[in-house]
Amino acid sequence: MTAPSQHTILICSGKGGVGKTTLTANLGIALASQGVRTAVLDADFGLRNLDLLLGLENRIVFTAQEVLAGSCRLEQAMVKHKQEPNLSLLPAGNPRMLDWLKPEDMQKIVEMIKPHFDVILIDAPAGIEDGFKNAAAAAEEAIIVTTPEVSAVRDADRVIGLLNTRGINPIQLVLNRVRPKMMANQEMLGISDVTDILALPLIGLVLEDEQVIVSTNRGEPLTLGNGKSPAAIAYRNVAKRLMGEQIPLPDPNQLNKGLRAKVRQLMQTKIF
């Protein structure tokens, strides 16, 4: 594999609970398994969870806090994933860090990490306040995670506005927790509805998948190993697209084959 170009990517959504941390964990593992040296940085200092989803919670000794204070070296704080040694986590420190953390601190951390990795994923906190601004300060690109729900799309729009003014580019979209059946019945915002409204290119489409919950229970991201669940495949495809591979996005209508799907498709024909 040729050396991939460097990316520092903010994973954010505005709204909480739409799948930022799950995407960060799965994308991190998927990239690492493709041979990309990947660092994931938990920038959700108030409510950190990335360690838990990666199954690394018992291996944390030092955090970003000690690195910034100079009381440990970066290599001591970075937790390497056992099965995917190309992936390392820099854990978030104590929630009290929120009191003094500045955007410059995040920039400092990222500058320290950069020479050792190809891709840095920054897991942003929900909201658009200081925590989010700190996380965004060091990012060059962004992936917005949203679900096809009005509140998530509205919040995503606010975040996109903030990222645009900061000159973060490209900003790409992952549409998460898609239910093809509800979409086909027009009981859920369609893919083009969301991409039209937010005016962002889609880099991933992830179907609602119960296996996500099972995987978080175990602390083993779906992309670990050869998992074939729909979400695992979708996350791996996001990783491949990020590295420049051309992989077509699935057409959710094709996921519902048969006569009923055809009738539904006919019903969605634009007449005027």
Add this chain to the structure above:
Amino acid sequence: MTLLDLIDKLLGRQQASATTAKHRLQLVLAHDRSDLNPELLQRMRKEILEVVSKYVELDLDGGDVTLETEDRSTALVANLPIRRVKEAALQSLNLNGPALEAKPQSDAIE
């Protein structure tokens, strides 16, 4: 409008909730993005109508001033059907040339 929307309309059914969601989002985002609150928009709408009504008689039932948004840019769109051009406005044009604003129209606002 999709075929399903039309059938729903003909049968007097509620439109599909995805369509409702999209319309509600478009409207709320137009306001979010422009930072114009509904009260301000209402005032602007009233003043626009007042100015336009100086010169033409408007069909106020058919008209609308709204914010529309496409590709992350927001536009103020006024759709104001005209009944007829006002006599007074035409006369002021004949008397004063192009300087329309020279003569206040006390009878213009209805």
